[in-house]
Amino acid sequence: MCENPSSLEECCLDVICENILTYIEPQIQTKDGWTSTIEGSDCYDDERSDKRYKFRDPDIYLINKVSERLMNRMMEKRILCDATLNIFSERNTKLRSVKIKNCKVTKCGLQMLKQHKITDLEVVNLKNVSIGDILDCLNEWTVQNLMNANFSKCTFIDICRYSFMVRISNLKALKSLNLSYTEFNQAMYKIICEDLKNLEKLDISGTLIKDLRPLALLADKLTSLSICDLNAASESMIPTLQLLRNLKYLDISLFNDKVDSHHLPHTYVVAELLETEHIFPHLVSLDVSGWKDVVARDPLLRFINTHPRLEFLGIVFDAVTFDPVFCDIKSRDNFQNLRIAGLGTEQQIKVTLQCYKERSNYVQKALYHLFQLTTSFSEARPDIFNLVLPVMEAHSSRFGVQMAATACLYNLTRGELSKNIHPKALSRGVDLTLIAMETFPDEFQLQKNSLLTLCSDRILQEVNFDRFRCARLVLDALCGFEDVNMNRMAVAICSILASKVSTEETSELGARPVYMRKLLAMVQSRVESRLSDITLKFTLSALWNLTDESAATCNVFLEQGGAVLFLNVLRTFRDNSAIETKILGLLNNIAEVAKLRQNLITDALVNELFVLLKSENIDVSYFAAGIVAHLTSDGDEHWKVTTHTRNEMLTELEQSVSQWRVPDGEMVAYRSFKPFFPLLRVDMNYQVQLWAVWAIHHVCTKNPKRYCPMLQEERGHSLLTDLMNYAGSHWEIKRISCQILDTLTKNGVQV
Template identity: 25%
Template sequence: MAHIDALFNSKQYVGPESLAELCFKKICNNLDIISIKGKHGQRSLIRGLVFPSEICDKIIEFAQKCDNIIVDDDFFLIFEDIIATRLRRVKVTNSKISDISVGIIANHHVTHLAFNDCEYLSKLSIEYINNNSKNLQSLSFRGCHNVNPVDLTSYIDSSVNYLKRGYVFNANNLRHLALERVQVAPEQYPILLSGLTNLTHLDLSNASNIGNFEFYSSVPYLISLCLYNVKIIGDPHAFVENIIKLKRLKHLDISHANHANGIYKNSNQILAELVNGLPNLLSLDIGGTNLAGRGVAEHPIRDNTRVCGGGGGGDDYYYGLCDIQGLACRVNNPLQYLGLYGTGDGACRRHDIPAKVISGDANDQQILIAARVCMDNKPDLLQKVLNDLYHVFRYENCQRMDQALCTVLEAMEKHLSEKHIQISGSATLFYIVKTKDKCQLVGQMKKRIIGTLLAGMSAHKDEETMMRNSCLALCQFRIPHDVMSNYEPLVKVLLHSAKHAESEGFVQRIGIYLLNSLACQVEGKKKRLLGKLGCVGTMLKLVQYRVDCSIFDDVLEVAWSTMWNMTDETPINCQRFLDEGGMNLFLRCVKQYPSKEELLRNMMGLLGNVAEVDALRPHLMQQQYVSVFANLLRYDSDGIEVSYNATGILAHMASDGIESWSVEQPSRDQVLSMMVEAIERWDLSAQRNINYRSFLPLLRLLDVYHTPECQHWAVWALANLTQVYPNKYCSLVEAEGGLEKLNNLLTDGRPYNRIKSLALSVIVHCSPNNTRWKQQETLQSSSDAEYSFDG
């Protein structure tokens, strides 16, 4: 076990992705590049393509990371042709593949094969592997409950009579074997391991009963033995006597996640016998047991064997320099690694421990080592370790933040289906990104964090705690800038949360705030995608629930704000709003909440976007709507915004001409008169809570000479914005041809004087001689340049 700094490779999280990685992602997200899809979803490799194992293995690896690919039997048909494709190292995780896919993979005579959480595999998979095992060096089944035989002497469990044929695995060259949750009787292990004489690494984690390991002679060349969560039911001394027959053993794991299953009588004696009997031992994990002793002075251990480092048989040895009495013989020959996570009596906090690297919970270094050790094969223990890491960030000060970040990301990526790992990981990520200087997070790292959070949210979208943690973590980033590469997955999971999370709950609330932030700061295609994914309908359902229940809260306001933002210059979303009953809810909200300024502003802003669409204005030309718009012209409780938006809606409607005004009451003339009255009440120097990306809708109204009142509203808006925010809006007026239209107003005889006066003020504001605008523009440009340089 190397030093802790060598355990974490942060380079994989920083810097740009390699060209190879980008190519594999492209292929896996577009499998039609290499394969043809049949009528029933099955795939086949395009004729003429030939791929070596270096490519095929990576395609399988990257395909399992893609959200839009289901790695199932249809997918593995791509590799059915063993001439055109080659497989060597294959790992399949959390897949619904059947034995058919195992047969396809095994036909390639693979060297390394691992299946994790593939619940539909059966014992037939073993037979497919046996038929093509001449090159097999490593085999692993974890979480595949139907694969492991239960009774090797019965036909009931399998169609194969293992007892009669004398073996389970026919793989003479196998070096590594991992079988999780084996349930055979202790006396049947010689059959289970028969013929595996070259085995050097054996993992029997969570086996139900291995007796006293009497079958040690079946695996005489073991270098590594993992018996994680295996309770020793028989005589522990007999168990130790059998284990120490494996003199080549370098790595031994007898740790437990449940401390109650790791209790030994005479624990110091047991550990001493074990360590004394394994002279080549480098790594030992006794986490979750009492083998570390109580850490207090006890009677000396009588050892009738020759102990490590010298001494004669039959002598008593007093160990004063070791706080774990059973390891006293390793004081001058410390272990490379000692696992003490979860041991009793504070073993990991003791001072004199004969090991170079220690896992435990005494500090962040020990916790990170514990996470590294149980990363791949101990998800139940990993969840506990991540909880400890979370508490370090919440209540203490983590000294190894970069390593912690790498650890959490890797844990969440490797154990996507483990709910509690995702919850603990997302909580820790929140504290990491909250604490860490954002400037130190390079783009690739931000992308990795956000992608990992989103994968966890998508896999556990109905888990409130997971969604809360992840949304809080995402709020630490710049929205939407940092999430653009994951824009669609984020929108989908937030919409699900908005629809299905507890009404009026925190998760629903923060999800809608994030959706509003996304809708506010994106344009074009991204706004249309929001509508396509159902954002308008989702927001309207939230509104309807609150109107039906007479609830007024911030969610109601933000739902309308989100629709306002997503309909901005996006006609298709405006159409969706009308098609899904938005106007009826608008009327109900106005009636129920007539004095809620923010709500009225948001609703009127949205309808202003609808009114800008020529084809949709006829839908607004109904007496019930026009009456509300006209009444709101007099609204001034919040300043000018509600009245301003109401005037804008009516200006766009009036711009279609007299013949298009089909409402008798209020009449067109009454409305136009009320519009002018409202405009003249507004303060031309008022600060605004509004953001224009384009002035084209306003500039279109400058050409409506048949109804000067429409021009009046548009030119007032330009005058206000260019006076209050010259550095932001003067250049926009000029860029979109506004100055020419304004000059035309000045020379035309139809607009009345007030319109011309306002038009002249806009021209003056935007004049090259306007030093205020130029100074502010120069300062803004300088600031932008400096920000870009720092970034």
């Protein structure tokens, strides 16, 4: 991959956030003050007002840069709240720039701001705190020196329905102020323009302002102005804007979902602006997106030609975005260096995704057009993949965005394309896909898009993500929809994931009857149609892996009639070694569970095993032998079969194992050797011991790096030593046991 690895600082921040309780501890407020002695209290309820966190090491100190990055990372990981904000005390951290966005924080948590000298403050879209509350939490130094303030999508109205807008005027040092989409009104606007004489950047988009004329008071200094969705101020707009001779950045776009330019009473304003001569001589950036047919081609071209310093042009949702003069490189000789955000070309779409991450309707439309382009991509495009992820994350609750994004992710990772995308980016893509699946469980096409992306060997085998969560969501999708292609993908994904999660997690998945019923129903339909397709094989693999060392899953399998069904599968697909191997592998998992194996000691199944022991396919014979070894290990008193005696099956078991030729590759994978240990008792029938030691020897020689340490850690070598030292052990058992111990020694494992 051409991308650089994460820096050590980024890795450390991720580790801290993912293991946050290792580094901080909760305190509860009592009548005697704050205490870390929290026995008997619900100390991890982070919304409690009498709770806060502090660093476990009271002497830790994070420099300014690290403190700010830690806060940002905690916000991204959604673990920033009132209780965790307390760790940013002046004793342990130093903050100059603070960003708190879309978090569940209140005035109580923001009190820690008083401990810091803040010059840049971004508090956006907080629902539980007013702008007045935020200002209350600033110390005198910050009030006098704050240079940049962003209170977008917050409210001036506090819990008592009082508004304290006038207090904004106390921030005399402000150079940049964003009050977009608040209740900011005309009266306060006039005061701001009069009192905050250092303002260079102002965003009053979507506010209640009706007359822009007070802006003339800032004409000499103002370089950036955003007045999106400010339709009530149309009449005073052009005369006022003409006074802003130093303006470099102007955003007059429409963004609000409810705004439709066809129904606006003053659509002439934008058209008049583009026709106005000698306006904005220093303009670098102009955004007129969202005005649809109002922005005409020729006036816009004239405006561009008369503003040679223009570097950025926003025309998203405007009809001209598809005009050849803005789409065809050859037609853009006069403005080759102009960066255009639109929907007409790949480059325009990329700029749109970069510049409008917060605008859900812009993002959705851009992703829709991007999807049309990605269908024809033949080479990996990590640049575009990495543009989709941030907007997908920013709008996780918007169905339209998620629908388009999941479709794009599939097109960008399908086939071999994923091999040239960095694993870290793929990991983030999978995480966002899982969030989409959780958020919209009933949306068929979105779920299908997600499965298409996940059904990739590169992703499932090489990329880091929460495999248990993924398997659960995939099984939910499998149970939620009846679709042939979804069924195939879901069981294919689960067949791989089930082998990669812990035994506790496979038990949690497999023990849910609804999942088991669905998987068995899919097998049943193949039996009835006598169809041996890839879906059947994936389903059998998934069931095999889900039952591996999971007594709970094995029990649900039996309760749902799985044993009878699998016997029918063996009979229906006789001599199909691939299916026989998977069936016998699962039955072997059940046979390992002492309290369940009696369900398998039946005439019908033992008759099949008697035949399958002699199979020419070693995989089939091996797993059949494993079942026989476990079923016969309980002794004569538990043998209820009438068609074949236990001694007869033991004889067949010995003959089969003795005739096996060691395969070239690893034939089977085990999570643990513990199921073998009951078979290695010194008083066990040597035929049973023979299968067990052959199996252990096989995996230890084919994959010594994995299995030799495992055998030693689980103390299996002690059982083998006991067999060698026991006078009554069969000579063949002693020989193979000795070979296994020699293999361990050769591979550096002490025995």
